[in-house]
Amino acid sequence: MLYRAPRGTSDILPQEQAYWRYIEQKVAEIAELYGYERIDAPAFEDTKLFARSVGEDTDIVKKEMYTFEDRGGSLLTLRPEGTAPVCRAYLEHGMKNLPQPVKLYYIASIFRYERPQAGRYRQHYQFGYEAIGDDDPALDGEVIDMAWQFFLSVNLRSLSLQLNSIGCQKCRPNYVAALKGYYASHTQELCSDCKTRLKRNPLRLLDCKKPSCQMVADSAPRSIDFLCPECADHFSRLKRYLQLLDLPFVVNHHLVRGLGYYTRTVFEIQPEEGGAQSTLVGGGRYDDLIEELGGKPTPALGFAAGIERIILNLKKQKVAIPTLAKPRVFIAYLGDEAKEGAIKLASALRGAGIGVIEALGDKSLKAQLRQANNLDVRYAVIIGEQEIKAGTVILRDMTSAQQKSVPVSQLQGLLK
RNA sequence: GUGAGUGUCGCCUAGCGGUCUAAGGCGCCAGGUUGUGGCCCUGGAGAACGAGGGUUCAAAUCCCUCCACUCACCCCA
Incomplete structure (x- = not known):
């Protein structure tokens, strides 16, 4: 890579x-x-x-x-x-x-x-x-x-x-002074990091993770008292x-x-x-x-x-979150004439606010439907030579595997 | 900057000196006859084994360096 x-x-x-x-x-x-x-x-x-x-x-x-x-x-x-x-x-x-x-x-x-x-x-x-x-x-x-x-x-x-x-x-200066004073008498118990913190940034002494330093910090002066x-x-x-x-x-x-x-x-x-x-x-x-x-x-x-x-x-915590919306319709076609119909149909559906994915290339219907299945789409719309002549499309419900021929004019309503 | 562990197809994993120009599963692609998915079957693409040096007759397999990833420290959301 x-x-x-x-x-x-x-x-x-x-x-x-x-x-x-x-x-x-x-x-x-x-x-x-x-x-x-x-x-x-x-x-x-x-x-x-x-x-x-x-x-x-x-x-x-x-x-x-x-x-x-x-x-x-x-x-x-x-x-x-x-x-x-x-x-x-x-x-x-x-x-x-x-x-x-x-x-x-x-x-x-x-x-x-x-x-x-x-x-x-x-x-x-x-x-x-x-x-x-x-x-x-x-x-x-x-x-x-x-x-x-x-x-x-x-x-x-x-x-x-x-x-x-x-x-x-x-x-705060009063507090920092008190803290330094306290820690100055405990230097031998501190880790090396804390020794440098004492000089550079005394407040940070308090949240050192080492257990031995925690013990020292536990008895240290508290900021709210100052x-x-x-x-x-x-x-x-x-x-x-x-x-x-x-x-x-x-x-x-x-x-x-x-x-x-x-x-x-x-x-x-x-x-x-x-x-x-x-x-x-x-x-x-x-x-x-x-x-x-x-x-x-x-x-x-x-x-x-x-x-x-x-x-x-x-x-x-396995919190359930809403899934993002994705197209519900896949359009498959057979032949050049049907492809042109598919392109126009996809555009019309999107214009109506319906998400559409179109097939591409010159694939078999089987391959197109396989793609529809992988895309996890609700409906497949199939357009072939016969449908173009008849002014219809095949509307296939991908979950129930039921399909029927419907007039193009009714398609949009059925997809709502 | 320090320390430890890891590094093989997109993902997961096998291999641990020769039979590896690397195997399997998932995924992907294509077929299983004429216009139909998901199961099943068949086939295909896809990694010179993190990179570069060694050692060896021979290295994915051993050694070194580097890089990256993971985790911890420092520090921080």
């Missing part, structure tokens, strides 16, 4: 498309229900947009971006996440002049140069909802509710909703609203999220029987991001969900 899809990418084949259609429809339905409108940003952006927003020190920026220089010398990057482009669009189009918050959603391909494994791809798809321009915890509740309702609507069950608050610019009064109030009101909505969240003190821009609320949704790359939804508040990108201080939040991972779980 000369060419294959690049590593970490894959073709979404016809037999998979029903899942994609299903999810895209649900995403749009939920959006409509909550008043979110679709936005499609370009697949690549100025590299600096992601470097600034995601955080220079994150792995995404340091080693996972598809960055290239175009012929004009601009440094561009295939989007490694969906939030920054939406924020850029918010600023670029002056959306602060719209009624706030501005509520947007997207479905987009995402590119990250990582080693592929179960549930992780170099090109994959995420959808996300973003609400920009309000800091009311009720908005946090709404966004989390949307994520939860989405999964209810696609019939995925046994999910867990994890919640935490990591504070704001004012209170929240400033405003953040603490925000968090407790959010929890109140989530209770009102009957959302079964659990506060996870180890949940910190990887992207650099999060403030206050962070949350994830994952299967209860979680494997390695199992997180279905990750999101949270990013109150400083718009300002960081050059706008006025503007609170905002959102989440992103991985579509391939959702499909993986739909299959695992």
Whole structure:
């Protein structure tokens, strides 16, 4: 084989498309229900947009971006996440002049140069909802509710909703300092990865998977104990609203999220029987991001969900999804004259909204019907020399194997 | 970037140093007489055995390198 899809990418084949259609429809339905409108940003952006927003020190920026220089010398990057482009669009189009918050959603391909494994791809798809321009915890509740309702609507069950608050610019430094202090006295118990995390990104110490590090993390200071009064109030009101909505969240003190821009609320949704790359939804508040990108201080939040991972779980849970429509009629013909009749008939039927597949070439009727059978079509319409003369066709029901001669004029009605 | 496992027709699998210019099943195509499918029967197309180097009289079968896939780590949806 000369060419294959690049590593970490894959073709979404016809037999998979029903899942994609299903999810895209649900995403749009939920959006409509909550008043979110679709936005499609370009697949690549100025590299600096992601470097600034995601955080220079994150792995995404340091080693996972598809960055290239175009012929004009601009440094561009295939989007490694969906939030920054939406924020850029918010600023670029002056959306602060719209009624706030501005509520947007997207479905987009995402590119990250990582080693592929179960549930992780170099090109994959995420959808996300973003609400920009309000800091009311009720908005946090709404966004989390949307994520939860989405999964209810696609019939995925046994999910867990994890919640935490990591504070704001004012209170988080105190927490990080306390965390560092705590970990400094436990360095000898840490794995080598955690030793570097202690220097680079102390918050990430909390979700190391190694059991020995988990033990250390279990007794570590908790972010919610260091929240400033405003953040603490925000968090407790959010929890109140989530209770009102009957959302079964659990506060996870180890949940910190990887992207650099999060403030206050962070949350994830994952299967209860979680494997390695199992997180279905990750999101949270990013109150400083718009300002960081050059706008006025503007609170905002959102989440992103991985579509391939959702499909993986739909299959695992054997969720029944609607099948895609396909033509119900196959037209077979015998001879050149009949072929011309078949071409005209197919066109007329399609004009009436009836899906039709035509035979091709100069095959035996047997071969044509075999094809009809393989196409899993409901009816075969057969046209031969006799039918052309008589102005009729043979209508064959492929499931019952009953067939009868009918006038062409009546065919359309019989196929409805 | 690290570690482990895998790599034979579109799919699944047999072969594990000579009988393999590779076998079977599914699928695909065509026939089984004159204008008819799905079952059955017959036939056909389709892989130089991931790629490139070795070892050997001889390699799909042994060795090396690379590539890809799968899973895990890092990280993340």
